Amino acid sequence: MNKFYTLLLVLATVYSAALAQPQSNYAKEHYTKKEVYITMRDGVKLFTAIYTPKDASAKKKYPIIMQRTCYSVAPYGEGNYPARLGPSDLMMQEGYIVVYQDVRGRWKSEGTWTNMTPVIDTKKSKRDVDEGSDTYDTIDWLVKNTLFNNGRAGQWGISYPGFYTAAGILANHPALKASSPQAPISDFWFDDFHHNGALLESYFFTYPVFGVQKTDTTSKAWYNNQLVNTNGARDGYQFLLDMGALPNADKYYKNNFFWQETVNHPNYDEFWQKRDLLRHYNKVKPAVMLVGGWYDAEDLRGPLSIYKTINQKDPSAYNTIVMGPFGHGRWSRETGHTLHSNVYFGDSIATFYQRNIEAKFFNHFLKGKGDKNSGLPKAYMYNTGKKEWAQFTQWPVANAQHLKLYLSADGKLPMTQPASQGSVSFISDPLKPVPYTEDNTTTMGFTPHNYMSEDQRFAGRRTDVLVFQTDVLQDDVTLGGEIMSHLKVATTGTDADWIVKLIDVYPANEPNHPYLPNKNILMANYQQMVRSEIMPGRFRNSFEKPEAFVPNQKTNVDVKLQDVLHTFKKGHRIMIQVQSTAFPLWARNPQKFVENPYKATDADYVKATHTVYNDSYIDVEVLK
The missing domain is CATH 2.60.120.260 (Galactose-binding domain-like)
Incomplete structure (x- = not known):
């Protein structure tokens, strides 16, 4: 297996959990891990890892903060701990009950996997399930069964986990008080795999990760044998140009269901429309903080469009947005000198975001007063030309x-x-x-x-x-x-x-x-x-x-x-x-x-x- 595919597997497996975090024993020293299966209303069981601060007690209760992911909640095993828990080292050290869950059809969870599960607004039976109902059922179980929680829950996630967070807003569980979709997909036709219906062929090598069903619960990647044999090629421009017209991709993806769904739905038909999250935001109950990067090559549209849609459909909602000088998810790790490509923006910008924006948001709504006076502006936006943060009471700006x-x-x-x-x-x-x-x-x-x-x-x-x-x-x-x-x-x-x-x-x-x-x-x-x-x-x-x-x-x-x-x-x-x-x-x-x-x-x-x-x-x- 060449270096590219080794990297691909690593990213696909731990993408949502770490983004190359430094090694640390803090989580193991300060948290107790428990692995459970939580049963959804239709009987499907979802694998869930729960990390509770060791000093939690009846007198010292903590809020729950959860990430639901299709990229695995590894490491598996109650004796195995990740380098980091939660959105940042700061929040890990401040203390939360941190929950990770494999979504249905992925890794150790049961069920059938689908990309961007369509939302069912009106559920008529227990068989009508979506990411909102799975989020509701999970939070409901957690607040009733996890010791020493304070009755408040939050959700966060980056990229695909950002989608699950954005869809989780629709759960409307009374305990869900704060939601931060970060680099979320809002509609596959306009973001991520397409832009305005134009196919991103640069994603060609990712289809095995998203278009192969597993046959059983597993802690190991099941799509390895579906990866494209590039014969050691390193130049994607030439490899894909030599492949020729897209029907030639059947050589690799004839049995890849996501590729076949894509090429058989070239227009914005019902298949894509029912995966549009934006049409489902009406009354929004939890506080929302959308987060994105101005240089996010994967999901730039998502945070902007969800933020604007909630503003339009529910002006009374607590709804804020943060856009920094980052590529995809890069605000979740500190690089010291903050660069994108060759452009230098300053130092410790991710740390500034984590300390002064993200932690402040979650602390206020999950540990503090929880009212709309969070101390954060409506829009916290980084000016990529001046290379400084700016705060706005409205975005887009009214007097532009x-x-x-x-x-x-x-x-x-x-x-x-x-x-x-x-x-x-x-x-x-x-x-x-x-x-x-x-x-x-x-x-x-x-x-x-x-x-x-x-x-x-x-x-x-x-x-x-x-x-x-x-x-x-x-x-x-x-x-x-x-x-x-x-x-x-x-x-x-x-x-x-x-x-x-x-x-x-x-x-x-x-x-x-x-x-x-x-x-x-x-x-x-x-x-x-x-x-x-x-x-x-x-x-x-x-x-x-x-x-x-x-x-x-x-x-x-x-x-x-x-x-x-x-x-x-x-x-x-x-x-x-x-x-x-x-x-x-x-x-x-x-x-x-x-x-x-x-x-x-x-x-x-x-x-x-x-x-x-x-x-x-x-x-x-x-x-x-």
């Missing part, structure tokens, strides 16, 4: 001013529409797609990471990437809030993807910082990705009913980018890049309209000339 940045045919990015009509074109060849990253060593990993703030000079120097930029800024410009791209485009083909990237261009005299991980990088003229997104043109009018382009006909395509809080400093430039491929991050569009692009043949992949007109613009929100 909208600004339009036009894609001028001369490559400029003016704030007023060009006086005369113009356009610029490029040839897109799906057989020679634009790479999404310059670092080929990362293209066969579990999921992408560094590209979210990576230097974009490698892309902007290609002829199939359009570049538009402002003059050198004379003053700081802070973008804070939502971004919508309104493209006016045409293509000689009948289908196309449209990718928009917002970039911060550093000055020519920018010095290198002392913690630069890649010594071959120059921060001078660095083109830092701030935000990017893809929109399949076939879904420009409807995600349910795709439409072909009429060749050479000017057409509107809107591309919604996720929120930002970023100050473009004086002396920098704002840049927009537009392209149609970013491989293998996103699967290639054949550029010939077919009913199901996942079943397009190699012959369906064709060159096309794409045109962007100069009345296209990017609508941004500016904070004064």
